[in-house]
């Protein structure tokens with residue numbers, strides 16, 4: 001390969017002279033070395049968010065899943081159960097509509113809707129502005145419902161304390177293998193809609209085996225956001241995470 | 249999936265770099281993209297045109313250096329190349345591979361004037 005430009009034509013000569021690319025050795029042209037991650041800007045803003053949250057002792061969780069796995073239902077039920085015990089607010093990310101934020105407000109928590117339009121994930125810049133506007137109280141919990149998508153939310157740090165991946169039993173047990181990046185990035189997996197297990201073909205043990213192949217220390221809690229089954233364990237997890245939330 | 253927003257963000261960053269480092273045009277951009285970066289090279293190329301339109305990199309050449317996914321097997325210790333994150337070690341057939349390369353998504357350098 002041509003080491004100058006990697007064009008794969010090292011042997012190419014023109015009238016016996018080595019080839020050039022029109023952009024080499026021209027006066028005024030030079031090479032600038034950068035060696036920086038394309039995610040560097042997002043990561044820097046995420047670090048700012050993380051510090052902002054730590055200064056206020058706020059626990060922020062980034063909820064990631066495919067559309068329809070039950071994120072908003074989970075949040076509604078969590079808010080209802082923690083009413084008067086833990087102040088909680090929600091940042092909702094959807095491409096369109098403010099329906100989810102409306103549902104959260106109806107459940108009794110402050111909510112702010114981010115519409116990403118074509119954007120398929122939330123990024124740290126959006127969340128930074130949302131936090132400022134939402135202005136959650138010190139010591140509270142902020143839930144960030146990411147855009148339903150199992151791919152890119154894995155790459156975009158928002159400044160959260162942890163990512164929580166929600167997988168519902170109607171989605172198929174091989175999701176962890178198909179979307180390993182997201183499961184590798186999560187601290188906790190909520191296996192939702194377990195009320196439907198009698199009606200669907202879903203091998204829980206196999207699913208967990210796949211998930212732990214991707215991330216051996218992934219915590220897993222099975223629950224149903226509809227029936228409330230498994231909620232004690234989830235609320236206890238939340239309380240523990242809140243107690244451990246980073247403080248600056 | 250988010251290749252267009254990545255390219256748009258990169259161009260915004262480069263517009264800022266241009267002031268700091270004193271260049272006005274970008275003729276070529278070199279990226280390093282790992283196989284496990286979650287980004288599709290073809291989608292990056294596709295997004296590059298629209299993202300650079302009207303910017304200081306309009307018409308620039310995009311060169312992508314693809315980086316294989318490599319790691320070390322936890323069981324047999326072999327240094328191996330893998331195709332996906334969860335894949336068992338190709339040397340011993342079962343070990344878990346600790347990944348050491350292939351997650352890069354890096355802006356390497358630019359040719360500017």
Ligand SMILES: Nc1nc2c(ncn2[C@@H]2O[C@H](COP(=O)(O)OP(=O)(O)O)[C@@H](O)[C@H]2O)c(=O)[nH]1
Pocket residue numbers: 065066067068069070071072073074148192193194195196223224225226227
């Ligand atoms: N059977 C059952 N349905 C659920 C459960 N959780 C959510 N759903 C339903 O799944 C659909 C999508 O839920 P939603 O919370 O909007 O998902 P989101 O897109 O992840 O926010 C709705 O019809 C919910 O009623 C559950 O635990 N069991």
Ligand SMILES: [Mg+2]
Pocket residue numbers: 071072100145
């Ligand atoms: Mg929702």
Ligand SMILES: [Zn+2]
Pocket residue numbers: 002003004005006007008009010019021
């Ligand atoms: Zn060449």
Ligand SMILES: [Zn+2]
Pocket residue numbers: 119120121152153249250
């Ligand atoms: Zn995206």
Ligand SMILES: [Zn+2]
Pocket residue numbers: 125129
């Ligand atoms: Zn801003």
Ligand SMILES: [Zn+2]
Pocket residue numbers: 321322323324325326337338339340341342343
């Ligand atoms: Zn091995």
